[in-house]
Amino acid sequence: MATILRVGLTGGIASGKSTVQDEFIQLGVPVLDADQVARDVVAPGKPALAQIVAAFGADMLLKDGSLDRARMRQRVFAHPDARRQLESITHPAIRQQMTAWLAQQQGPYCILSVAILVEAGMRPLVDRVLVVDADEAVQLRRLCQRDGIDDSLARQMLAAQASRQQRLDAADDVIVNNTDLATLREAASTLHQFYLRLAAEGAPNAAGLRLPMSVI
Missing domain, CATH: 3.40.50.300 (P-loop containing nucleotide triphosphate hydrolases)
Incomplete structure (x- = not known):
């Protein structure tokens, strides 16, 4: 190709x-939207979400088991160390999906x-x-x-x-x-x-x- x-x-x-x-x-x-990829990698059942719960606590989840993005955003933007910890969990998974998508593109x-x-x-x-x-x-x-x-x-x-x-x-x-x-x-x-x-x-x-x- x-x-x-x-x-x-x-x-x-x-x-x-x-x-x-x-x-x-x-x-x-x-077009691949990294924001959508970031949501996908922390969906219920994904390894990254389990890592986030282990690192930040179950109170970062909504009642349906999905990530409380608003609460997490407030946490990480107020605490740079927390932001770096979150990124260390999510960025490798996001990058992996992006690389796989790029390899499939034609045109x-x-x-x-x-x-x-x-x-x-x-x-x-x-x-x-x-x-x-x-x-x-x-x-x-x-x-x-x-x-x-x-x-x-x-x-x-x-x-x-x-x-x-x-x-x-x-x-x-x-x-x-x-x-x-x-x-x-x-x-x-x-x-x-x-x-x-x-x-x-x-x-x-x-x-x-x-x-x-x-x-x-």
């Missing part, structure tokens, strides 16, 4: 990464959508990195509105990820995502054509296409 172009899509929390991801899906691109290119691609050391899994960037003030506003949380927790959640500059330093391609959806769609379409061309030319590491685009 021919090797296809592998694009890593990432961005800070509430940057608009999921919206960009959906645009590529609409364009017919195979010009595919996308791994991973919010923590940079800080989790997953850059070697992909040929190029597309970063969805947004001003921190925009991220904070969106996050508080989306999750119904206060500014303090929102700032803790941002601080737990790679910095904005760390993501930009790792980027081959950038969409700046601060204003309207129409501009986002145009950016995704432009990058789609660019990635198709790179895949056809067999040049995944050609100079990046940096787009000063915006979206709400």
Whole structure:
């Protein structure tokens, strides 16, 4: 089987990464969402969930036996050691599923959508990195509105990820995502054509296409 172009899509929390991801899906691109993989690996009956209970206690479970994600999120974002312990349980299982998925893909290119691609050391899994960037003030506003949380927790959640500059330093391609959806769609379409061309030319590491685009 021919090797296809592998694009890593990432961005800070509430940057608009999921919206960009959906645009590529609409364009017919195979996309694996790491958030869904992360949910799958801690489903009831999975080894990772048993390890989480052993490490953090049964009070991290809901009545139906599934992980209380809201409670776990509050715990790990308030305690960095707890976050690292959780990641040591979940990241190997997530990476294994991603690697298996990549090996099954066919076509010009595919996308791994991973919010923590940079800080989790997953850059070697992909040929190029597309970063969805947004001003921190925009991220904070969106996050508080989306999750119904206060500014303090929102700032803790941002601080737990790679910095904005760390993501930009790792980027081959950038969409700046601060204003309207129409501009986002145009950016995704432009990058789609660019990635198709790179895949056809067999040049995944050609100079990046940096787009000063915006979206709400």
